Amino acid sequence: xxxxxxxxxxxxxxxxxxxxxxxxxxxxxxxxxxxxxxxxxxxxxxxxxxxxxxxxxxxxxxxxxxxxxxxxxxxxxxxxxxxxxxxxxxxxxxxxxxxxxxxxxxxxxxxxxxxxxxxxxxxxxxxxxxxxxxxxxxxxxxxxxxxxxxxxxxxxxxxxxxxxxxxxxxxxxxxxxxxxxxxxxxxxxxxxxxxxxxxxxxxxxxxxxxxxx
Amino acid sequence: xxxxxxxxxxxxxxxxxxxxxxxxxxxxxxxxxxxxxxxxxxxxxxxxxxxxxxxxxxxxxxxxxxxxxxxxxxxxxxxxxxxxxxxxxxxxxxxxxxxxxxxxxxxxxxxxxxxxxxxxxxxxxxxxxxxxxxxxxxxxxxxxxxxxxxxxxxxxxxxxxxxxxxxxxxxxxxxxxxxxxxxxxxxxxxxxxxxxxxxxxxxxxxxxxxxxxxxxxxxxxxxxxxxxxxxxxxxxxxxxxxxxxxxxxxxxxxxxxxxxxxxxxxxxxxxxxxxxxxxxxxxxxxxxxxxxxxxxxxxxxxxxxxxxxxxxxxxxxxxxxxxxxxxxxxxxxxxxxxxxxxxxxxxxxxxxxxxxxxxxxxxxxxxxxxxxxxxxxxxxxx
Numbered sequence: 001x002x003x004x005x006x007x008x009x010x011x012x013x014x015x016x017x018x019x020x021x022x023x024x025x026x027x028x029x030x031x032x033x034x035x036x037x038x039x040x041x042x043x044x045x046x047x048x049x050x051x052x053x054x055x056x057x058x059x060x061x062x063x064x065x066x067x068x069x070x071x072x073x074x075x076x077x078x079x080x081x082x083x084x085x086x087x088x089x090x091x092x093x094x095x096x097x098x099x100x101x102x103x104x105x106x107x108x109x110x111x112x113x114x115x116x117x118x119x120x121x122x123x124x125x126x127x128x129x130x131x132x133x134x135x136x137x138x139x140x141x142x143x144x145x146x147x148x149x150x151x152x153x154x155x156x157x158x159x160x161x162x163x164x165x166x167x168x169x170x171x172x173x174x175x176x177x178x179x180x181x182x183x184x185x186x187x188x189x190x191x192x193x194x195x196x197x198x199x200x201x202x203x204x205x206x207x208x209x210x211x212x213x
Numbered sequence: 214x215x216x217x218x219x220x221x222x223x224x225x226x227x228x229x230x231x232x233x234x235x236x237x238x239x240x241x242x243x244x245x246x247x248x249x250x251x252x253x254x255x256x257x258x259x260x261x262x263x264x265x266x267x268x269x270x271x272x273x274x275x276x277x278x279x280x281x282x283x284x285x286x287x288x289x290x291x292x293x294x295x296x297x298x299x300x301x302x303x304x305x306x307x308x309x310x311x312x313x314x315x316x317x318x319x320x321x322x323x324x325x326x327x328x329x330x331x332x333x334x335x336x337x338x339x340x341x342x343x344x345x346x347x348x349x350x351x352x353x354x355x356x357x358x359x360x361x362x363x364x365x366x367x368x369x370x371x372x373x374x375x376x377x378x379x380x381x382x383x384x385x386x387x388x389x390x391x392x393x394x395x396x397x398x399x400x401x402x403x404x405x406x407x408x409x410x411x412x413x414x415x416x417x418x419x420x421x422x423x424x425x426x427x428x429x430x431x432x433x434x435x436x437x438x439x440x441x442x443x444x445x446x447x448x449x450x451x452x453x454x455x456x457x458x459x460x461x462x463x464x465x466x467x468x469x470x471x472x473x474x475x476x477x478x479x480x481x482x483x484x485x486x487x488x489x490x491x492x493x494x495x496x497x498x499x500x501x502x503x504x505x506x507x508x509x510x511x512x513x514x515x516x517x518x519x520x521x522x523x524x525x526x527x528x529x530x531x532x533x534x535x536x537x538x539x540x541x542x543x544x545x546x547x548x549x550x551x552x553x554x555x556x557x558x559x560x561x562x563x564x565x566x567x568x569x570x571x572x573x574x575x576x577x578x579x580x581x582x583x584x585x586x587x588x589x590x591x592x593x594x595x
Binding site for chain 2: 018059061062063064065067068071103105106107108111129154155156157158159182183184185187188191
């Protein structure tokens, strides 16, 4: 039997290389050898996604490679989830409500942010795309989320994002709001009243760490 | 009827070398008098200094507000769209006309279901993609773009604009690149993954799309448009890697640009991605002009951009669209002045937003872009 570290490194490598089948096989093997689901998630799957994110930041990976890595990570998560439920209480992690604002259907950036946050251990509630402001607010209230993350790729839906930020502020001043998307800038995000802005999905976990302390 | 004569039904254009020579004469004229927009743009495109920096505002969906038509009318009626575009140049200013409607025109005619929102640009119904599984890539079929609703509308729009523009404005036809068209039918996220997982299936679709687009640019060139603009968004760091772009778009788009040149029109390019691959774009498409929103992946600043690419292609850009949404006209003019100072000396520069003018933004900043070219863009640049 290989040492646990070797198994976990192999899982990380499978994720980084975007090999779904390999990730699944190696997660199953690791579980069968008694490695905990939590370790597989943190030191294998999340580590692999983290490494893929670093390559993306350095422009050595691009969207296709990053998306493939996220598919491999999700396939691995499917394998470990039943064991993980027994090991970990979901309440241990901060919750992020995530979605693309009403009127916009572009969700690649939002999906990558979700994957990066999951890899860092956040509980992500992904509401999808074309999400009305009220739906965001209901979910933040229901879940007690610490962070509301909004995305848009179109200039025409910036007003919908602004309205969502303003309504969220009126209803709850504690929730941190972050925004992202091609037509935005830190200046525009600040003008909207958002707490944070990031133009690179791989850096969003760092942004949340700084916002949540 | 465009300005170019026809012999036996075939449009006759001057060879590019002759146009290039004429642009030198325009430049001489520009030193003593005011040029027409067409002359001004040709001067800049061929690396001469015109009377002032040419400018375009990229008012597309925003132009419809000047004539009070709906987004849907703008998206479907070539006469109404042409009126809006002419109004944009007459009221706001600007040196170029184009027949761009939205990025879904080509996909819609392949059969992609569309959504026409009342307050936003038309787009595919992403809940119902035409290519739902990798197997569907093989189901695309070649068709005649002159006979399908949206592409024929754009062909007609080009024809109307070429007729209205006469010798005053240059008219640009437009087509999304093959990979972009495919993204509109599959969704960009699934397409990106398929490029790595099922490359041969993706290429099957790209072959069909390219064949249609070659015919589409041929049909547009035949209306008398002066140039074609291709949008190769994914040839940038916000799209796919350099190698993957060459494999999945470069080799296909080359056939399209070859056809544009064969038709006698000029090739121009738009890429509003982050870190566009200028060197590959020039290698595979050899455009006379690249319109961009961000610095190329191999340039650190505007000085390096001008130094590295200023002699290889004309540059058009790159007032940020988020600034157009929130900044004051004064700030817009300051941004434009900085870009003019860095990129306009020696010619080869057209001032423009980095991408489409935000359709619902205040139009005052479009006026500021034009005003900046008129105020700070007079040659010699101060």
